[in-house]
Amino acid sequence: MDTVQSLRIEPLTESRMEDFAAVVNPNHRQKHCWCLSHRLSAQEIRERGGEDRYEAMCSLAREKIAPGVIAYLGDQPVGWCSISPRAQIPKLENSKLIRPVDDLRVWSIICMVVRGGYRRRGVNRQMVLGALEYAKSLGAPAVEAYPVDPEGRMDLTMAYVGTRKMFEEAGFEVVGVSDAVASRMPRLIMRKML
Numbered sequence: 001m002d003t004v005q006s007l008r009i010e011p012l013t014e015s016r017m018e019d020f021a022a023v024v025n026p027n028h029r030q031k032h033c034w035c036l037s038h039r040l041s042a043q044e045i046r047e048r049g050g051e052d053r054y055e056a057m058c059s060l061a062r063e064k065i066a067p068g069v070i071a072y073l074g075d076q077p078v079g080w081c082s083i084s085p086r087a088q089i090p091k092l093e094n095s096k097l098i099r100p101v102d103d104l105r106v107w108s109i110i111c112m113v114v115r116g117g118y119r120r121r122g123v124n125r126q127m128v129l130g131a132l133e134y135a136k137s138l139g140a141p142a143v144e145a146y147p148v149d150p151e152g153r154m155d156l157t158m159a160y161v162g163t164r165k166m167f168e169e170a171g172f173e174v175v176g177v178s179d180a181v182a183s184r185m186p187r188l189i190m191r192k193m194l
Contacts, residue, residue: 006073007071007073007078007122007123007130009070009126009129009131009133009134010069010072011066011068011069012067012070013061013066017054017058019072021054023070023078023079023115025054030052034056034057035082035111036053036056036057036060038089038092038111039088039090039091065085067082067083067084068080068083068111069127069134071126071130073118078123079112079113079124080112080127081128081130083108083135086106086107089108092108095180096179097178097180098179098180098187099178099179101175101176104142105141106140106141106143106144106191107135107142107143107144108144108145108146109128109143109146112127112128112160112161113160128162128170131143135194142191142192143172143191143192144190145161145167146178146180146189147161147162147167147187147188148164148183148185148186148188149163149165149188150183161182164188164190168190170192172191173190174190175190177189
């Protein structure tokens with residue numbers, strides 16, 4: 001089966017939270033990543049979810065602009081892409097390492113995860129295209145990503161940032177180099193105009 005041709009990309013809503021969890025945190029571990037650290041401070045997480053990070057993410061999923069999109073193969077959730085206006089990602093917006101290249105109100109892709117068993121089947125590529133369509137449907141002028149350019153395979157723990165090749169295949173161009181690193185490689189600033 002050709003995964004690229006059969007994926008469906010949907011925004012994260014509260015009704016899709018269990019699908020999101022199945023991709024990023026299937027055992028609902030409190031200390032494991034819920035894709036919140038760039039968006040909410042520890043205090044905001046407590047205010048939105050008590051001590052429950054899942055509930056804090058639910059609160060983001062209820063907002064008008066979803067915090068990202070989920071990739072489905074049939075009814076099976078297989079991928080997650082965190083995308084939203086850069087202005088809604090405070091840790092990125094205030095970053096001294098990944099500074100804006102201009103005043104354009106871009107959207108940003110900050111994380112991508114593909115569920116085990118579905119990797120190396122084109123999920124990331126199709127998920128990025130779906131994320132671009134989602135951003136475009138809400139009026140985004142451009143989308144940025146902050147990947148690395150590895151010579152070979154990269155450390156899986158840092159793969160969430162993506163690779164230059166993957167974003168180039170989706171039509172992104174390098175517009176700068178940040179001061180941030182992942183797996184000891186500089187993170188590029190890549191942009192796709194919509």
